[in-house]
Amino acid sequence: MSTFSPRETVSELDRFIVGQRDAKRAVAIALRNRWRRQQLEGPMREEVLPKNILMIGPTGCGKTEIARRLAKLANAPFLKVEATKFTEVGYVGRDVEQIVRDLVEIGIGLVRETRRKDVRARAHKAAEDRVLDALVGPGSSPNTRESFRRKLRDGEMDDKEIEIELAQGQSGMPMFELPNMPGASVGAISLGDIFGKMGGRTKTRRTTVKEAYEPLVAEESDKLLDQDQIVSEAIRNVEENGIVFLDEIDKICGRENRGGADVSREGVQRDLLPLIEGTTVNTKHGPVKTDHVLFVASGAFHVSKPSDLLPELQGRLPIRVELSSLNEDDFRRILTDTEASLVKQYVALMATEGVTLDFADTAISAIARVAVEVNGSVENIGARRLQTVMERILDDISFTAPDRSGETIVIDGAYVENAVGDLARNADLSRFIL
């Protein structure tokens, strides 16, 4: 549970997302409200429902990014779903419950990851012993063992090949659900459980000492962890902290049925409603309540309006925030000011090849300008345009980098113009390339 104040949350989000102050404030308040609810005692705690958010703004302006970063900040299980997916042919009602099942799997992954970190030191020690067993045999003298242990720790044995036994059906074993009974615990079969109860099946793998560690540490960690406890903690985390991002909600507006094979858009809204209002969904890990899951719905609402949604749904999305479309200056800031910005990513990637990339200010301005131009002439895909433009500009360098180790390459306005200037002015070509 995050204890960030709304102000702190916004300033954390500022590190990654440019502008969009209202949306940041809204999600920051939503997060704080969760903490506030946790402080309440007794029945009041159950009464307080999350104030779900409706984000309205053009594509690529940061809606998903804000929700995703928030979830990361709060270590909350997060799932993004396109609402339109449920209008597709082949969709049968109630599939929306899959959202909750997927969220639970994500929640379990999160808890397992954290717990694995807690036991990492012990698991590493156990993995080391298994590597030693493989190297010198379990019956070897303590002296031999210790001398090999030293070599192992110094990395001298890294490339040596060994055979290790790995359990099959532990982590990574797919779970099967019976068709027509999604999530029903009676119908759910976990091969992992079955094999687990049979005493475990193992598979011998030949690998280098270095590569043996990761699977062995994972396996040893899982042995140290209580799986049931992980699942129940994950379910609690999903129920109290889960965040579902429902994209393209505007595309399921409209009360009429379009007929044909399409599922009625209104039907999908009706299916989604119970989840948002609070219901209990059966999953193979047990029942999960959605009452306190936070829903962030989002859409461009170019054609339809929020008032076209079912009244019940409108009522469940009481907080409305508008996000503005991004301008040239925003693009410049996205390129340079954000943590792990595209520019920083490319600099870091090329550094692995020994190539130093040096972006001049004139390059940043030129990239931002080109992105705005292409967004205007072809289609406005927001900040996503920066990715296609950058990729094009760096195409040549990316390809030849291994042969250019030791070089410093300066990218300035002229370089950008040279790489994409003509393309950007030709809408027909841009459509395919940028």
Ligand SMILES: Nc1ncnc2c1ncn2[C@@H]1O[C@H](COP(=O)(O)OP(=O)(O)OP(=O)(O)O)[C@@H](O)[C@H]1O
């Ligand atoms: N305001 C912003 N600041 C920094 N990066 C941004 C911003 N807006 C968008 N981006 C970047 O652009 C990409 C797309 O943004 P995002 O996924 O948030 O779009 P969106 O608004 O949710 O659109 P859609 O509704 O189509 O999913 C992300 O990689 C994100 O990093």
